[in-house]
Structure formats: structure tokens, C-alpha cells
Amino acid sequence: MKFELLPNEILVECFEYLNALDIFHSFDQLNYRFYTLIRNIRLYLHFEHVSRTIFNQFCKKILLNSDVKIHIYSLHLSNTDLYSQINTFISQFSFDEFPELQSLTLTSIEEDQVEKLNIILPLRSQLSVLHLIQPKNLITNILIKCPVSKLRILSVTDSYQHLELIDQISSITNLTMPKCYLDSLHKILKTVPMLKYLNCQNISQRKKFWNNSIEFKDYQCVHLKQLIMIEFRCKFEDFQMFIKHTPNLKSLIISIDYEREMIAAYRWEELIISSLFQLTSFQFKFKISHRKDDYNIFDKFEQFYTKFWQEEHHWLVEYILHDYSAEIYTIPYILNTYTLTIDSIRYSNKLVNQFNTFDNVTDLIIDDQVLTKKFSHRFRFSKVVLLTLRSSTYTWNKNEDSILREYIESLRTIVNLSNIKHLSISNDHHMEMSFILLEILKEASNLSSLKIVPHILNSLLNNNDLQKYLNKMIRKLYISGYSQYIFSNLNRIEQFCQIFSNIVELTWEDCDSNDLSYLKNRLLKLSMIKIN
Incomplete structure (x- = not known):
């Protein structure tokens, strides 16, 4: 069925997902029906x-x-x-x-x-x-x-x-904030008694409370159903005191790094049974320091594989060991960011499809050592939209043709290149990036944003095929480093302006004022420019 034959009811539902700017640009002059419809939604x-x-x-x-x-x-x-x-x-x-x-x-x-x-x-x-x-x-x-x-x-x-x-915020039922001290959170919760959803990205403890727990009293969060704490930096006792005032909590998401007491499965089990009667969804990620010879970590992690976790609640976990750290998490992995390194040893849960575990990850950093055939099959990040290629110390000849092709093949295995929208190349990357970037651009049909340093960008500007793809695809460009590394003469800056003539957003750290003036006059489609 053609789009214009759809009934108005369906069209209205479709338009709810679109920016009004795009709706009017596409349909305002189409015909009388659409002209009238888009003015009544x-x-x-x-x-x-x-x-x-x-x-x-x-x-x-x-x-x-x-x-x-x-x-x-x-x-x-x-x-x-x-x-x-x-x-x-x-x-x-x-x-x-x-x-x-x-x-x-x-x-x-x-x-x-x-x-x-x-x-x-x-x-x-x-x-x-x-x-x-x-x-x-x-x-x-x-x-x-x-x-x-x-x-x-x-x-x-x-x-x-x-x-x-602010007394007036008492009507709020949904609150999101980036960071908060635990004692301040206590006061805020008294102010918003109707709160149903709380998302606090970073919760920490003031120094004066390090050796003494905060006493939570004089309030009950009886309406709170969903709680998200992405970086919780307090003691288990503090969390225990806080959570006892949320008897109707149904969903808890929490991430904790380097608090060893937090990976005690029996303490979580006791807390859930005693205080969180309504809890149906519990998603977590716990990361701790770990030595290679510390085999006790296996016993601690195995406590999360008991009947209580896997059968009664269906909270399935797996864990990863690194050279100096270890992390255990519920499936799927809760965070949208991940750094993939060569020392990652993954212990997958056989009860689930291991290739869907990291579907929440949209921001991925990959070390170049990972991009080998021996490693790539262990991880799959199919929903990544922001990809960072980071160099690590490695002894191979990184410009050998076979190595470059292996790099690309491994990258295809780990991520779905067609979903990538932003690509960042670290400033210490020494691979032959013209070949790698060209191959990525050929497959990454949604890629429109590039972050790069001048000396790497300078090495790319002589590749004619790459120039065409950069001109066609890149709309946002982020450059970190002195502009003199690229613009050695007027011809070079003119070449840059021709290649990136379609960018609408430019961010540049350490751009020369004369170069900046020239760019402003030549890059006619720019709508935003940030210069540090």
C-alpha cells in the first residue's frame, strides 16, 4: 500500500515519531489533505x-x-x-x-x-x-x-x-538528575512524596559520613516503583538503610565499582527477601579489583548462580575477568558503554544467547589488539552507534595488508557497521587508517560524524576514494589538536574545505584564529561551530 493511501489514524501515529520541522518540510505542500492534517495533530x-x-x-x-x-x-x-x-x-x-x-x-x-x-x-x-x-x-x-x-x-x-x-516540586513523579550526595537525596525524597521514578546517575557520600552511616527517617517512598543508580559509591549499609523506605519498588538498576562488599550474593538475597517484596526486575553490574592469582573470585561469583537467582527470579548473570579487575552483571548488560580489551576473559551463561548480551551497548571502545580472528568471536555488539578505535601497545607490523584485512574482518564480526553513526579514532592510533576508514565508510551507511586528530586526518587527505566518501557522508566533524598540523599552506586548507564542504557542525580544539576565519567563510553549510 502506498503511504498516501494510509488512513489518517495511522498517519497521525507515524507523525508522533517525527520532528514537526520534517513533517512540514515533507508534507506541507503535498496536497490539501496533508496540508490540513498536519495542522490538526x-x-x-x-x-x-x-x-x-x-x-x-x-x-x-x-x-x-x-x-x-x-x-x-x-x-x-x-x-x-x-x-x-x-x-x-x-x-x-x-x-x-x-x-x-x-x-x-x-x-x-x-x-x-x-x-x-x-x-x-x-x-x-x-x-x-x-x-x-x-x-x-x-x-x-x-x-x-x-x-x-x-x-x-x-x-x-x-x-x-x-x-x-524547592518546595514547589512536590508534584513530580519522575525525576532524573546526574549526581547527588546520599544525604541530599534523603532530603529531596522528603520533598517529592509522589515520586514513582528516580534516575540518579551518580550517588556518593560526603566525606563527613565516610565512617558513619546516614540515618534515613521521617519519610516513606511508598510510590517509588523504579530506581536507577548507575554509579553508586556508598557502603552496603547505606544502601540498605535507604532501600528499606521503598517497600513497593518493582524495578532496580544499579552499577557499583570497586566496592568488594557489594558482591556478597547472600546479603542481596537477605535484603530482597526482607525489604523488597515487590521487586520483579533487578539489573546490576558489580566491578571489583582482582588479581590473576585470586581464585576466590570464582566462589563469590558462583553465589549468584543459585536457585534463588536463576530459577525463582530468573535473574541470570555472567562475568568477565581482566588482568586487574573482574565484573559480574545481569543479562542483558545494563550500561550503554563498554570498553573491549584484549585481557577480557568472558564466562558466558549457557542459558541465554550470548550474542544478545550486549544489546544495550551503544557506545563502544575497542583496542586494536582485540581485532584479531582469535578474539572477535567472543563478543558481539550489534546495536553500537558510537564506535571508538583505540590503539594499544602491540608489536605487529600494523600496515601489513593481511593485518589490515584481518582488522576489518574482526570489526565486522564484533559490531554491525551499518548502525554506526559516529566514529572516533584515538590520537595514538598508528594503523594505516586510510584503508581502514575507507572500508568502514563503504559499509557504515548511517555514519555522519567523525572525531579525529590532525596528524591522522592529514594522512587521509591524499586518498581520492576516501575524499569522496568523506564529502558525501560526514556532517559533523570533531578535531582535537593544532590546525597547523593540517594547514601547512593555503592549498591544504582549500582542499580541506572542499572535502568537508557538507559539514554542518564543526568542533575544533586548538584551531588557529586565521584558519578559523577562513573556515567560517568557506564552509557555507555550518550551523554550529565550537572552538576551544
């Missing part, structure tokens, strides 16, 4: 990484079409581009002009914009979702004036900024 408008021209054009469309304005449900404004979207937008519109706006995301708010936001945000009383990304320690100043009576979902980055001091 919920619109999710995300301006991040959008060129100034497209941003201004759509703002004009909003000004001239009230039927577009009244259907905007979600809005994302960002200051990460070459121009200040937030300031430009709030200078043209007031949020009370968007009666259906319920979700707002603001990225990289500037301090001089807080006062304006504090004037117009109270006019958006229906707001239920607020994401503050890279707010530069301005969270408290924004939230103190924000209309939070109906706010249900709050997500902040960089710092939790004394959320426990």
Missing part, C-alpha cells in the same frame, strides 16, 4: 542543531499560522548552535501563546536569559515535562519561578542544585 518541535535559516523560517510560519501554534505539544530550544535560539524564540513568543505546550526542553541556558524565562514560564501552567540540559548551575533560579503545580517529569543535568530547597 500534536506537534513535537525540536530546534536543536537546526540552521538559523530553517529556525527563522519555521518561527515565521508559527507567527503567520495560529493553527500551527496551538498544536505544539513539545518544544526543544538550544543555545548550542552558532546563534541563541532561546533568546530569539522568547523575544518573538510568549509561552501562553501555546495552549497545548506540555513538554519543554531548554539546552545551555545563558544567565541573562533566566530573568526573561522567569517572566514567561509562569504563564505556562499546563507544563508537565521539563528538561534542563547543561543549565550552567541555574536550575534553582529557573525552578523557583517555574509553574510546577502540574509538573510531573523533571530532568536536569550538570548539578542537582539543591532541589530539596
Whole structure:
């Protein structure tokens, strides 16, 4: 069936997954049916990484079409581009002009914009979702004036900024924050009694509490159902005290590094039986220091293979030993990042398909020693979108044709190249990268972002076939190192501009000011540039 023959109900569901910018670009002038339809659906408008021209054009469309304005449900404004979207937008519109706006995301708010936001945000009383990304320690100043009576979902980055001091956030049911001290978390939980979902990426203990446990009292998180702690850096006793106040918890995700007491399976079993009656999903990753001659680690890990874990709860685990560390984790692996090294010895769980274990990993670092036929069959990362190729000390002749082909073949075995969107090549990589990168680009059809250092990039610019692929595919370029390593003369900088004429985003550490001026004038499609 042709797309235009689909009923409106299905089309509306499809459009919910698309940015309003793309919907209007594709369907606004198609025919009367689509013209009318897209003006009567919920619109999710995300301006991040959008060129100034497209941003201004759509703002004009909003000004001239009230039927577009009244259907905007979600809005994302960002200051990460070459121009200040937030300031430009709030200078043209007031949020009370968007009666259906319920979700707002603001990225990289500037301090001089807080006062304006504090004037117009109270006019958006229906707001239920607020994401503050890279707010530069301005969270408290924004939230103190924000209309939070109906706010249900709050997500902040960089710092939790004394959320426990903001009484208005009591309505929140879903809270995400990057890091928090355990005692501050205690205070925050008292402030948000209706909380159902808590995601705190990093929880640590203040120095004054290192030898004394915090006393959790005067609150009960009876509504909390989901808890995520990706980096928990406290004692087991502290976690035990905290978790006893969450009697209805159903899902727990926790990652702990180098706390040996945390890998005591019997302690977890006792805690779950005594305090977590409702727990149905328990996902963890525990990593500890480990010596090669420490065979007690096998006994500790085997305690997680008992009837309680595997049969009663179906919490299946496996573990990996390295030269100086060991880790045990539930399947699938919970984190989205992983570093694959040659010293990894994997003890797979025979009860599950070992090739699906790392399906949550989207960000992968691979040492070059791993990319040999003897090793590659042990691991499969099929969902990786961000791949880093890292060099390690190795004695082979890395430019031999057979070695280069083995490198590529092993890479194909470990990752699905067609899913890769961003490729990073470490600054100490000494392989013949022109051949490797060309082979990757031939298969990585979704690759559009490249991070590289000048001396490696300089060695690639003389390969004509590679130039064509770089020009066709790369839209975001990240370079770390002095621009003089590439631009030895004017012809070289002109060649660079021709090869990367289609990039829209450029990040460069240590770029010469004269080179920067030239790049700005020649790279006409740039919408964002960051120079350190």
C-alpha cells in the first residue's frame, strides 16, 4: 500500500515519531489533505542543531499560522548552535501563546536569559515535562519561578542544585538528575512524596559520613516503583538503610565499582527477601579489583548462580575477568558503554544467547589488539552507534595488508557497521587508517560524524576514494589538536574545505584564529561551530 493511501489514524501515529520541522518540510505542500492534517495533530518541535535559516523560517510560519501554534505539544530550544535560539524564540513568543505546550526542553541556558524565562514560564501552567540540559548551575533560579503545580517529569543535568530547597516540586513523579550526595537525596525524597521514578546517575557520600552511616527517617517512598543508580559509591549499609523506605519498588538498576562488599550474593538475597517484596526486575553490574592469582573470585561469583537467582527470579548473570579487575552483571548488560580489551576473559551463561548480551551497548571502545580472528568471536555488539578505535601497545607490523584485512574482518564480526553513526579514532592510533576508514565508510551507511586528530586526518587527505566518501557522508566533524598540523599552506586548507564542504557542525580544539576565519567563510553549510 502506498503511504498516501494510509488512513489518517495511522498517519497521525507515524507523525508522533517525527520532528514537526520534517513533517512540514515533507508534507506541507503535498496536497490539501496533508496540508490540513498536519495542522490538526500534536506537534513535537525540536530546534536543536537546526540552521538559523530553517529556525527563522519555521518561527515565521508559527507567527503567520495560529493553527500551527496551538498544536505544539513539545518544544526543544538550544543555545548550542552558532546563534541563541532561546533568546530569539522568547523575544518573538510568549509561552501562553501555546495552549497545548506540555513538554519543554531548554539546552545551555545563558544567565541573562533566566530573568526573561522567569517572566514567561509562569504563564505556562499546563507544563508537565521539563528538561534542563547543561543549565550552567541555574536550575534553582529557573525552578523557583517555574509553574510546577502540574509538573510531573523533571530532568536536569550538570548539578542537582539543591532541589530539596524547592518546595514547589512536590508534584513530580519522575525525576532524573546526574549526581547527588546520599544525604541530599534523603532530603529531596522528603520533598517529592509522589515520586514513582528516580534516575540518579551518580550517588556518593560526603566525606563527613565516610565512617558513619546516614540515618534515613521521617519519610516513606511508598510510590517509588523504579530506581536507577548507575554509579553508586556508598557502603552496603547505606544502601540498605535507604532501600528499606521503598517497600513497593518493582524495578532496580544499579552499577557499583570497586566496592568488594557489594558482591556478597547472600546479603542481596537477605535484603530482597526482607525489604523488597515487590521487586520483579533487578539489573546490576558489580566491578571489583582482582588479581590473576585470586581464585576466590570464582566462589563469590558462583553465589549468584543459585536457585534463588536463576530459577525463582530468573535473574541470570555472567562475568568477565581482566588482568586487574573482574565484573559480574545481569543479562542483558545494563550500561550503554563498554570498553573491549584484549585481557577480557568472558564466562558466558549457557542459558541465554550470548550474542544478545550486549544489546544495550551503544557506545563502544575497542583496542586494536582485540581485532584479531582469535578474539572477535567472543563478543558481539550489534546495536553500537558510537564506535571508538583505540590503539594499544602491540608489536605487529600494523600496515601489513593481511593485518589490515584481518582488522576489518574482526570489526565486522564484533559490531554491525551499518548502525554506526559516529566514529572516533584515538590520537595514538598508528594503523594505516586510510584503508581502514575507507572500508568502514563503504559499509557504515548511517555514519555522519567523525572525531579525529590532525596528524591522522592529514594522512587521509591524499586518498581520492576516501575524499569522496568523506564529502558525501560526514556532517559533523570533531578535531582535537593544532590546525597547523593540517594547514601547512593555503592549498591544504582549500582542499580541506572542499572535502568537508557538507559539514554542518564543526568542533575544533586548538584551531588557529586565521584558519578559523577562513573556515567560517568557506564552509557555507555550518550551523554550529565550537572552538576551544
